Amino acid sequence: MPATTMEQLVSLCKRRGFVFQSADIYGGLQGVYDYGPLGVELKNNIKAAWWRAMVYERDDVEGLDASLLTLRKVLHYSGHEDTFSDPMQDCKRCKARFRADHVKDGKCPECGSTELTEPRPFNLMFKTHVGPVDDGSSLAYLRPETAQAIFTQFKNVVDSTARKVPFGIAQIGKSFRNEITVRNFIFRLREFEQMELEFFVKPGTDLEWLDKWRDARIKWWVDQGLDPNKIHVKDVPADELAHYSKKTYDLEYEFPIGTEELEGVADRQDYDLGNHTRYQDELALTTKVHKNTDSTAKLAVFDEEAKKWVVPFVVEPSAGVDRAFLAVMTEAYNEEKLPNGETRTVLKLKKHLAPVKVAVIPLKRNNEQIVSLAHQIKADLLKTGIGRVMLEDSGNIGKAYRRHDEIGTPLCITVDFESIEQSPATVTLRNRDTMAQERIAVADLPKYLKEFFL
Numbered sequence: 001m002p003a004t005t006m007e008q009l010v011s012l013c014k015r016r017g018f019v020f021q022s023a024d025i026y027g028g029l030q031g032v033y034d035y036g037p038l039g040v041e042l043k044n045n046i047k048a049a050w051w052r053a054m055v056y057e058r059d060d061v062e063g064l065d066a067s068l069l070t071l072r073k074v075l076h077y078s079g080h081e082d083t084f085s086d087p088m089q090d091c092k093r094c095k096a097r098f099r100a101d102h103v104k105d106g107k108c109p110e111c112g113s114t115e116l117t118e119p120r121p122f123n124l125m126f127k128t129h130v131g132p133v134d135d136g137s138s139l140a141y142l143r144p145e146t147a148q149a150i151f152t153q154f155k156n157v158v159d160s161t162a163r164k165v166p167f168g169i170a171q172i173g174k175s176f177r178n179e180i181t182v183r184n185f186i187f188r189l190r191e192f193e194q195m196e197l198e199f200f201v202k203p204g205t206d207l208e209w210l211d212k213w214r215d216a217r218i219k220w221w222v223d224q225g226l227d228p229n230k231i232h233v234k235d236v237p238a239d240e241l242a243h244y245s246k247k248t249y250d251l252e253y254e255f256p257i258g259t260e261e262l263e264g265v266a267d268r269q270d271y272d273l274g275n276h277t278r279y280q281d282e283l284a285l286t287t288k289v290h291k292n293t294d295s296t297a298k299l300a301v302f303d304e305e306a307k308k309w310v311v312p313f314v315v316e317p318s319a320g321v322d323r324a325f326l327a328v329m330t331e332a333y334n335e336e337k338l339p340n341g342e343t344r345t346v347l348k349l350k351k352h353l354a355p356v357k358v359a360v361i362p363l364k365r366n367n368e369q370i371v372s373l374a375h376q377i378k379a380d381l382l383k384t385g386i387g388r389v390m391l392e393d394s395g396n397i398g399k400a401y402r403r404h405d406e407i408g409t410p411l412c413i414t415v416d417f418e419s420i421e422q423s424p425a426t427v428t429l430r431n432r433d434t435m436a437q438e439r440i441a442v443a444d445l446p447k448y449l450k451e452f453f454l
Contacts, residue, residue: 054195147196
């Protein structure tokens with residue numbers, strides 16, 4: 001089939017309740033989106049798959065859920081106050097404002113004018129004030145990344161878990177960046193969600209771990225249904241590296257808007273832990289409090305071989321949940337020509353990601369026995385723990401099938417007249433991808449579905 005377009009995805013997302021523009025009734029808040037009934041299910045399933053792979057299936061990772069409000073000192077010593085900015089330009093003719101790196105051939109991206117201002121830095125962090133007094137001492141930020149809380153809580157996690165390097169701390173949560181320009185639906189947002197792992201390693205082993213995590217992350221994306229041929233690894237050039245990075249791999253994916261970054265795997269070396277440790281040293285000097293330089297008050301671990309405290313290096317796989325959502329939707333979207341000439345839109349999502357796992361459809365919604373049995377089947381299937389089971393009471397079996405093809409439901413169960421007339425009771429089971437149908441005993445459904453969704 002032809003490549004999926006952004007227009008197809010945006011239309012499907014709004015029509016079927018995946019994604020809505022935030023504050024849509026007021027014209028929308030640019031760069032902010034809300035996830036609807038099906039979108040929140042898919043998003044939660046993506047996060048659950050990441051958490052399972054990063055935390056549950058490993059023996060060397062702990063979890064964290066940190067606050068959104070960030071103390072100013074944290075982002076000062078992390079370098080964000082000085083470096084977390086994009087170059088910005090204005091068009092003197094049409095008054096548009098955009099990132100300088102989006103300018104091609106010295107022309108405004110909106111109107112083509114060459115009358116542009118000189119590039120100037122624009123800090124991307126959202127400022128706020130904590131407490132009743134709005135002054136410099138109350139300044140705080142909405143976090144621009146989830147990573148810094150992991151670094152500042154490093155010692156507490158180590159002390160409470162007795163972890164030894166190599167080990168990681170994982171976190172999923174919201175971040176905020178006051179992007180100059182937001183575009184391409186949910187690809188670039190001002191409020192977004194990240195899935196980040198900070199993996200702490202012995203200095204000198206960081207590049208080896210960087211390659212290991214690059215390969216592990218590619219495999220995870222393929223497990224979520226992405227075509228490996230559409231995933232490309234970019235070894236980020238030195239002049240494009242973030243201020244904290246020694247080496248970075250960008251995992252890029254062929255989105256409808258072109259090949260763009262899906263996830264970054266960065267060697268942050270000891271930049272963050274080292275900077276926060278330097279603050280502790282400065283604090284000790286200004287307060288004249290003696291601190292043993294070999295103390296665990298530093299964000300360090302004790303190297304048994306070297307018999308000294310060492311600040312670990314960090315390898316960071318960092319992915320955006322919203323971009324993951326967009327990539328999964330792009331890969332799953334299909335339009336198929338049926339033998340009768342109709343076109344079927346189907347989301348071929350991996351089973352573990354599907355928002356609705358099973359739809360139970362009563363063939364006749366005005367038949368009390370059929371509807372009652374459908375409700376009983378749904379209640380029994382919910383006890384299996386396979387995920388969301390929906391009762392589709394639309395009354396039109398053809399439209400019900402098309403609706404659930406379009407939202408990616410792997411299986412539909414139809415309760416018909418045979419179901420209430422036969423003993424033992426049977427139902428029709430329909431597969432989303434093949435459209436094949438089979439009769440199965442109602443009593444066998446729980447076991448069948450548990451095995452299907454394993």
